[in-house]
Amino acid sequence: MSDSSFIPGTLAGLHLDMPGSRPKEDARAWNVYMTELREGDLDGKRFAYLAEMGEPTVLHIEDLAEAELYNGGLQAVDVTEPESVLRFVNKFGIPSSAMYQGTMRLEWFRRRNETNIRTYVPILTDEVNPINTHLIDLDSPESLEEELDGHLRGNMPHVLSERAREIEMDNPNVVGAVSLAEVVQTIRALQLATALPAAFSYFSRNGGTGEDLIEYMKTPRYVAQPGPAYFLHADGPIVNGCRLDTFERCIERSEQLRDQVAHARKRGINVEAGFSIALAEGLWKCANSALRFLSESDYSYRSTAFLWEDDNASDPNPFARLLGKNRDQLPDFSAFGSVGEAIIEQYLIVFTDEKPFRRCENCGRIFKKYREEGFWKNIRETRFCRRSCNVSFNQKNKPN
Ligand SMILES: [Zn+2]
Numbered sequence: 001m002s003d004s005s006f007i008p009g010t011l012a013g014l015h016l017d018m019p020g021s022r023p024k025e026d027a028r029a030w031n032v033y034m035t036e037l038r039e040g041d042l043d044g045k046r047f048a049y050l051a052e053m054g055e056p057t058v059l060h061i062e063d064l065a066e067a068e069l070y071n072g073g074l075q076a077v078d079v080t081e082p083e084s085v086l087r088f089v090n091k092f093g094i095p096s097s098a099m100y101q102g103t104m105r106l107e108w109f110r111r112r113n114e115t116n117i118r119t120y121v122p123i124l125t126d127e128v129n130p131i132n133t134h135l136i137d138l139d140s141p142e143s144l145e146e147e148l149d150g151h152l153r154g155n156m157p158h159v160l161s162e163r164a165r166e167i168e169m170d171n172p173n174v175v176g177a178v179s180l181a182e183v184v185q186t187i188r189a190l191q192l193a194t195a196l197p198a199a200f201s202y203f204s205r206n207g208g209t210g211e212d213l214i215e216y217m218k219t220p221r222y223v224a225q226p227g228p229a230y231f232l233h234a235d236g237p238i239v240n241g242c243r244l245d246t247f248e249r250c251i252e253r254s255e256q257l258r259d260q261v262a263h264a265r266k267r268g269i270n271v272e273a274g275f276s277i278a279l280a281e282g283l284w285k286c287a288n289s290a291l292r293f294l295s296e297s298d299y300s301y302r303s304t305a306f307l308w309e310d311d312n313a314s315d316p317n318p319f320a321r322l323l324g325k326n327r328d329q330l331p332d333f334s335a336f337g338s339v340g341e342a343i344i345e346q347y348l349i350v351f352t353d354e355k356p357f358r359r360c361e362n363c364g365r366i367f368k369k370y371r372e373e374g375f376w377k378n379i380r381e382t383r384f385c386r387r388s389c390n391v392s393f394n395q396k397n398k399p400n
Pocket residue numbers: 360361362363364365384385386389
């Protein structure tokens with residue numbers, strides 16, 4: 001976990017489990033539709049979903065104007081504002097979930113009316129996730145789960161997407177449908193899973209503390225704030241029961257910690273020093289989980305193998321079992337990806353590059369790749385994260 005450069009209470013010497021390298025294959029192209037918000041119900045409860053309409057525009061990873069979308073457009077989304085989510089989706093397409101076969105289910109639904117495509121049957125049970133490719137569970141620990149509203153718990157975001165597709169099944173004007181909860185969960189998880197390891201890497205290299213990292217993660221200019229704090233909760237003997245935060249804010253929030261602190265102080269223990277170490281370790285665990293989530297998502301997005309391929313084997317009807325091989329085909333799931341896949345590819349390329357993360361001299365953002373640097377260009381070590389930062393820095397520092 002740490003080496004000789006470890007300095008207690010700081011992040012120095014705490015190493016992240018690096019993802020091996022950039023993905024072997026480039027992100028696939030993906031479809032962007034005009035999308036609108038609709039409401040449906042499941043078991044009498046209302047929920048919101050996004051419905052895709054019209055003809056798609058095809059986007060490729062090279063088309064993205066930002067070299068680090070995770071550090072720009074993605075962090076501009078307020079997941080608690082449906083209009084903000086919709087703006088992102090209408091520009092970049094739906095970031096379907098990698099926690100189940102979200103991209104494949106959506107693609108299958110989009111092509112449900114083509115001839116010879118197997119009938120799409122919505123799955124409204126836990127089996128919506130027949131092959132769980134993730135070891136990372138977005139709902140844990142308990143203190144995080146308590147933050148989540150019902151639509152975001154367990155498989156609910158994915159079941160709601162299936163319900164949305166059931167509602168729109170026979171509507172010829174609707175191409176695709178995904179629950180707002182699925183999009184919110186995916187965007188929010190990506191916002192934090194990308195920002196945290198990058199900032200951890202920067203502060204760890206520069207001898208920063210857990211508090212430094214927390215302050216960065218709490219700055220709206222750098223990281224979107226509204227929504228569940230995925231990857232910011234850890235279970236440890238000192239940091240638990242609330243979102244990882246500074247010492248003052250954690251004792252404000254956790255009664256258990258307040259008691260432990262009071263007791264330790266009576267014994268003359270330096271609680272601030274102990275808290276710093278616990279916070280650094282908690283953040284280290286979270287940053288590693290975040291990287292793992294991204295690697296697993298990358299795998300999940302690209303893996304086109306799944307259970308429905310031979311689902312006639314379990315058909316109770318012997319004729320269906322015998323003749324099942326003659327059924328209609330599934331769509332070619334390897335043809336299209338999603339914006340989620342592209343964001344992760346951009347991120348893994350940047351993260352695994354040997355050049356270190358640095359801070360923009362104008363806005364303080366932690367970054368590696370200049371915003372306007374094209375997808376194929378190598379990373380140059382620039383002082384500013386983007387052209388506009390360069391311009392505004394020069395204006396501020398113009399000699400009078
Ligand atoms: Zn900047």
